[in-house]
Amino acid sequence: MLYRLRWLLCFAAMTPLVIAGLSYQCGAASPAEDAGLERARQTTRMLDDLYKTAVVLITQHYVEADSDLPAGSAAIALFDAMKQKGWHEVRLLDATGQPIEEKNAPQDEFESAAVRELLAGKSWHEEVITRDGNRYLRAATPIPVVLAKCTMCHDHYKEAKPNQPIGALSYTLRIE
Numbered sequence: 001m002l003y004r005l006r007w008l009l010c011f012a013a014m015t016p017l018v019i020a021g022l023s024y025q026c027g028a029a030s031p032a033e034d035a036g037l038e039r040a041r042q043t044t045r046m047l048d049d050l051y052k053t054a055v056v057l058i059t060q061h062y063v064e065a066d067s068d069l070p071a072g073s074a075a076i077a078l079f080d081a082m083k084q085k086g087w088h089e090v091r092l093l094d095a096t097g098q099p100i101e102e103k104n105a106p107q108d109e110f111e112s113a114a115v116r117e118l119l120a121g122k123s124w125h126e127e128v129i130t131r132d133g134n135r136y137l138r139a140a141t142p143i144p145v146v147l148a149k150c151t152m153c154h155d156h157y158k159e160a161k162p163n164q165p166i167g168a169l170s171y172t173l174r175i176e
């Protein structure tokens, strides 16, 4: 009943907008759903700072030779643990076309589009998806060559322009 009323009100509100040449979406998320989406975005931004800061600190202080465990590999192990525990999913992606590990190449439409957008200069790419009846935020952020040390194992990063992304982090968080 309430749902029907919402649509009725929505169409009533829409008519003058359409006449005025403006578009309006009746199926748009309710304010409560949007608050959930905003919280998921905020958590993603926090995780992004946390993971990237950890990778830089580990590389700076612990990675001396190309035989050392790369911070990226430690991060992938951490991402696996977070997924196993049911928190969220993160993937370390290549944006150069020459990944060390083929599994780190973009794997689906979202990841390919994200890499394209980030290479074009965007700092954030997102999509809201529904899986098993739950809403999820998928978001990707760029990784530039933050330290000269990164080129120790990724020789081709020397060709990257300053601030050009060579990789990305791709997140999937449940919207609650």
Ligand code: HEC
Binding pocket: 055, 056, 059, 063, 065, 066, 067, 068, 069, 070, 071, 072, 073, 076, 092, 093, 094, 095, 098, 099, 100, 101, 102, 104, 143, 144, 145, 146, 147, 149, 150, 151, 152, 153, 154, 166, 167, 168
């Ligand atoms: C000690 C060698 C080493 C160093 C230093 C290193 N990496 Fe890596 N990196 C690797 C290895 C090995 C992988 C593959 C990890 C895997 O998939 O298990 C990898 C994976 C990656 C990937 C995913 C794409 C790919 O090539 O598979 C990105 C992006 C990346 N590293 C960025 C960086 C950045 C940025 C730095 C500097 C902060 C850095 N790496 C420093 C060895 C290194």
